[in-house]
Amino acid sequence: MKTTIAVFFGCRSVEHEVSIISAVQAMRSINREKYDIIPVYVDKNGAMLTGKNLFDIENFKDIDKLCKESEPVTFIKDGSGVKMHFLSGGLFKKPKDISIDLAFPVVHGTNCEDGTMAGYFEFLGIPYISCDIVSAAVGMDKSVFKDVLLKAGLPVLDYFTFRKREYLLNKEKIKKQIEENVGYPLIIKPVNLGSSVGITKVNNESELIDACDLAVSFADKILAERAITGLREINCSVLGDPDECEASVCEEPFMHDEILSYNDKYLGGSKSSKREGPSKGMASLGRKIPADIPTEKSEEIRDISKKIFKAIGASGVVRIDYLLDTNDNDKVYANEINTIPGSLAFYLWEASGLKYTDMLDRLVEIAFKRQRNRDNLTFTIETNILSGVSFGSKGAKGSKM
Structure with a gap:
């Protein structure tokens, strides 16, 4: 029996379009012999929509038309689990609820990647791929992230x-x-x-x-x-959970400006460049893989990456961006972490010998493992203190236990 995965993307974020690119890439690569995929597009107002037309990125060129052709949905939990519930249609025309086994947020930025969506999934009690609430929130706040790294003795800039x-x-x-x-x-x-x-x-x-x-x-x-004047940027991905994780090979992205810009990452580089067809997201960025750095420096970065991953309690796949100071013997500084990286950093794992489809399988395993651990925890106490309480005019404060 196949596992049904709801892939969430879009959301109320300035990285809305980037999320669409990453999600379509992921949905194309998921093993359909193992999984049934349900696309869930979250529009810029926060409404959730589904439909087969969401699999094709070409349809997103006309968002208004796409939304009108899609079905509004929400998610509910009953005794049999979490279900996607259709909001449109009459009593006899409304599609049946669809049971969901796993949530897969492929989202970037505020109101989603920052722990908001993780909180929604934990409230529903559904397994999900990505960092939990705390690690996602820490990863999103660059200041708190640096505070955590400083306490862990890991290198950050002033x-x-x-x-x-x-x-x-x-x-x-x-x-x-x-x-x-x-x-x-x-x-x-x-x-x-x-x-x-x-x-x-x-x-x-x-x-x-x-x-x-x-x-x-x-x-x-x-x-x-x-700011570092003699700057090289090096990126590394980590895959796993707080118990066990591994680091990918390193990459060096090519910059057309003094800092790696949105234009570099998603619009093909120089400001004058013209793209034809949809962007390939972070996978389209010019880069050198593996990065042209000494083996010792690469191993140092990979080791720091795993320490950072464990320090914030991350889970799933992340990408950590580093700055190398060429004026100071290529000293390494951790810059920031992407807890749901653009294109899910699949290109780093393919360069490390792990196919995108296999990486996605691994993410599913990690999500179910975390849920099994959570299911073994106690969240409620089998008692009802209210059954023996007499409420007077003063309410609970005036009652005698």
């Missing part, structure tokens, strides 16, 4: 965090604190966005306010971080 409100109330004060704690050149970025959205490199005082103004238009919490 940084300073500030809030949108305090910045708008006193820009000069925040500017001075950034200069004192970080110094120029530096990077300004929203703490909870990915795909390089809202990120600016700042070389001097005159550029700082504009960079901060841009960042606070995307988020309430902003990170200022020291």
